Amino acid sequence: MTNSPQSQLHLVEPNKQVRIGERKVVRVKRAQDIIETIAWSIVLAVLVMFLIDGGLKYVTDVPSALNAVSRVTSLLGTALLLIHMLLVARVPWIDKFYGHDGATVAHKKLGKPVMYFIAAHFLASLIEYSITNGEDLVATLFWFITDVQDMLLATIGFVLMVAVVVTSLNFARKAMSYEAWFFVHLLSYASVAAAIPHTITAGSDIAGKPVQTTIWVALYLFVFLNILWFRVWIPIRKSFRKRLVLAQSVRESSDTTSLYLTGKHLDKIEAVSGQFYFLRVMTPSQWWRPHPFSISAAPNGQYLRFTIGDRGDDTKLMQNIKPGTAIAIEGPYGLFTEERRTKEKVVLIASGIGIPPIRTLAESMAARPGDITVIYRVRSAQDASLLGEMQEVCRRRGFQLHVIEGPRGPKNSWLNKQVNADGSELPDVARLVMMAPHVSEADVYVCGPQVWTESVLKSIRKAGTPADNIHAEEYAW
Amino acid sequence: MRKATKNIVGVLSLGVLATSWSIGQAAESGLVVGAPAATNAATSEATPEPTASASSEATASAQPNAEPSSSASAKPTPTKTATSAAKSVTKKSDAISYVAEKRQGVMQISVTKQGSTITAIDILSGGTEGGQWATVPDLLAQAAIDAQGSNFGNISRATHTTEAFKTALETALAKF
Numbered sequence: 083m084t085n086s087p088q089s090q091l092h093l094v095e096p097n098k099q100v101r102i103g104e105r106k107v108v109r110v111k112r113a114q115d116i117i118e119t120i121a122w123s124i125v126l127a128v129l130v131m132f133l134i135d136g137g138l139k140y141v142t143d144v145p146s147a148l149n150a151v152s153r154v155t156s157l158l159g160t161a162l163l164l165i166h167m168l169l170v171a172r173v174p175w176i177d178k179f180y181g182h183d184g185a186t187v188a189h190k191k192l193g194k195p196v197m198y199f200i201a202a203h204f205l206a207s208l209i210e211y212s213i214t215n216g217e218d219l220v221a222t223l224f225w226f227i228t229d230v231q232d233m234l235l236a237t238i239g240f241v242l243m244v245a246v247v248v249t250s251l252n253f254a255r256k257a258m259s260y261e262a263w264f265f266v267h268l269l270s271y272a273s274v275a276a277a278i279p280h281t282i283t284a285g286s287d288i289a290g291k292p293v294q295t296t297i298w299v300a301l302y303l304f305v306f307l308n309i310l311w312f313r314v315w316i317p318i319r320k321s322f323r324k325r326l327v328l329a330q331s332v333r334e335s336s337d338t339t340s341l342y343l344t345g346k347h348l349d350k351i352e353a354v355s356g357q358f359y360f361l362r363v364m365t366p367s368q369w370w371r372p373h374p375f376s377i378s379a380a381p382n383g384q385y386l387r388f389t390i391g392d393r394g395d396d397t398k399l400m401q402n403i404k405p406g407t408a409i410a411i412e413g414p415y416g417l418f419t420e421e422r423r424t425k426e427k428v429v430l431i432a433s434g435i436g437i438p439p440i441r442t443l444a445e446s447m448a449a450r451p452g453d454i455t456v457i458y459r460v461r462s463a464q465d466a467s468l469l470g471e472m473q474e475v476c477r478r479r480g481f482q483l484h485v486i487e488g489p490r491g492p493k494n495s496w497l498n499k500q501v502n503a504d505g506s507e508l509p510d511v512a513r514l515v516m517m518a519p520h521v522s523e524a525d526v527y528v529c530g531p532q533v534w535t536e537s538v539l540k541s542i543r544k545a546g547t548p549a550d551n552i553h554a555e556e557y558a559w
Numbered sequence: 560m561r562k563a564t565k566n567i568v569g570v571l572s573l574g575v576l577a578t579s580w581s582i583g584q585a586a587e588s589g590l591v592v593g594a595p596a597a598t599n600a601a602t603s604e605a606t607p608e609p610t611a612s613a614s615s616e617a618t619a620s621a622q623p624n625a626e627p628s629s630s631a632s633a634k635p636t637p638t639k640t641a642t643s644a645a646k647s648v649t650k651k652s653d654a655i656s657y658v659a660e661k662r663q664g665v666m667q668i669s670v671t672k673q674g675s676t677i678t679a680i681d682i683l684s685g686g687t688e689g690g691q692w693a694t695v696p697d698l699l700a701q702a703a704i705d706a707q708g709s710n711f712g713n714i715s716r717a718t719h720t721t722e723a724f725k726t727a728l729e730t731a732l733a734k735f
Contacts, residue, residue, distance in 0.1 A: 115564040126572050133579040140694075 091474045094380040097420065097448040106424050107550045113179045121165050124301065128157040131294050132287065148210035152203050153287060159199030163274065164305045166192040171309040172415070182415035183555050190250070197247045204240055232279035239276030246270045260371070321410035323347055328407045329385060337392040338435060338467035339401040340378060342385045343409055349383040352414055354421070355442035359413035361388065363403055372412060373400060378438030378468065380446040389467060391435030418527060418555040420447050425551060427520040431538055433459040433496070433530030437468050440529055444475045451480025455518040459486045459496065459530070484517045496537040510541045522546035528554040647673045651683070652731035657723035666723040670731040677704055680728070699724045708732065
């Protein structure tokens with residue numbers, strides 16, 4: 083397959099043409115506006131239903147005000163919760179415009195507000211009833227749980243939701259194992275399901291109101307079916323069709339390994355250069371853990387290749403699986419692709435194990451010699467993953483390749499230490515512009531560790547590249 | 560969202576919210592009388608009521624529906640001022656005890672009939688208090704007059720009160 087010398091490296095035919103120009107960006111922004119307007123309309127619609135229903139008309143004293151607060155917060159919380167869930171359903175029409183990372187970041191941001199709304203709803207109704215019943219909060223809570231229909235379930239759902247949000251906060255994520263977090267997070271579906279009955283039996287905004295009932299049932303069904311279809315059914319069907327197995331693993335450097343997967347229908351693989359899949363190693367202990375990896379060779383119809391760095395966790399395990407092991411895939415995801423390119427010139431910047439998507443983009447992007455500049459930051463050229471391939475791609479296609487090796491420069495520099503003859507050191511921006519003179523007029527793709535990426539982005543912005551032309555993908559999962 | 564879109568959507572949303580708020584303020588009541596469980600629906604006048612003993616022969620009486628507009632404060636409705644030939648008779652119901660919103664309540668009403676037509680219902684005790692609940696007694700009385708008996712649907716969120724009211728109404732009607 084590819085253990086062959088570099089000169090025999092098999093490359094795919096690059097794209098013949100690419101559409102460039104500002105209109106592409108405008109089109110994406112328009113689509114984003116439409117999606118965000120739809121999301122906002124859902125929130126607006128539940129408020130409108132509440133107001134038309136006379137929700138504010140009967141606020142005369144403290145309990146009735148609390149009742150209104152409880153209703154509004156539950157409606158808003160539920161609407162946001164449904165949007166929050168849809169964001170991680172891997173719906174193509176969301177991912178296409180925001181990327182899997184963008185959708186996940188939005189999902190994370192919405193988590194806390196949803197919980198605040200539901201907590202406010204819980205407290206408001208608790209206080210309302212403790213005032214009207216003339217009892218303290220504990221007695222009222224006990225009464226809720228024991229006497230009121232479906233409130234026990236709803237209270238359990240609320241407790242689960244708090245657990246899910248708390249375990250997803252950054253400090254908790256760091257302290258917990260992935261397994262623990264994953265299982266708690268799965269409970270969020272149980273949490274939502276547990277809350278549904280009380281909205282129908284005890285709530286005042288659904289039961290006996292046909293319009294509201296229709297709207298809410300439609301919203302719930304829409305989200306549920308999207309999750310079922312795009313998160314569960316499509317990946318299962320795809321994995322069964324493709325029947326991917328590990329054909330061969332090849333050591334690329336002291337800490338990276340390439341996995342070559344083969345299977346059926348590989349000519350119909352949808353991935354384009356720069357995208358990633360979630361991989362599941364189908365062994366009894368590993369099948370439930372998805373790992374995101376970028377493809378490291380443009381899809382060529384013969385194999386699917388991923389290059390994996392050893393980051394000390396499961397990735398170590400991934401490097402040591404036996405040939406013949408079945409691998410399930412979910413994807414492809416990501417917008418780190420030529421689809422987002424709007425300029426003629428391109429600068430590709432990678433560091434360490436960030437190289438796979440950069441390598442595939444260099445392989446398949448439409449370009450004339452000189453259009454693309456590649457900057458590859460490595461610890462040492464002797465031990466750099468895919469460096470030989472990168473050099474071969476750039477040699478054949480006439481791209482300039484800058485390999486930056488050695489210890490890091492001063493002050494959070496993303497380049498190496500380089501001292502001029504007079505003892506001065508150039509700032510990163512200056513060195514970037516020297517390596518890629520057209521950087522301000524180019525699309526820039528950056529892939530590497532998060533802190534390093536941020537430092538690169540700073541230099542690129544300083545060099546004058548518009549935000550719309552800077553592409554970096556976060557593994558925010 | 561781009562700035563222009565945000566502004567347009569924001570202004571539109573404010574308009575929509577304001578409109579729905581004013582619709583909500585103008586609306587009759589957040590509480591609605593549901594459809595009756597039985598087959599005949601709310602064509603209120605001509606339908607003979609199965610549970611009450613009314614045979615609707617006396618509908619010719621020119622008596623306008625004495626709407627108990629201020630009955631929340633349990634003001635006795637003038638019953639002798641009726642301008643028609645048939646005599647108005649008022650009877651009290653039994654006191655029905657019930658639990659609603661975890662509070663023990665006692666429902667007692669008085670029913671005024673002219674001939675065989677129910678013309679007024681007063682809730683003597685058991686009305687709910689505060690907020691939108693203030694409208695419940697009115698709704699119940701009006702629903703019972705419209706249905707000429709207890710064959711009307713529950714008021715959503717005031718189910719226990721409605722049921723107690725219906726039981727009380729039946730005991731009162733049984734005394735005529």
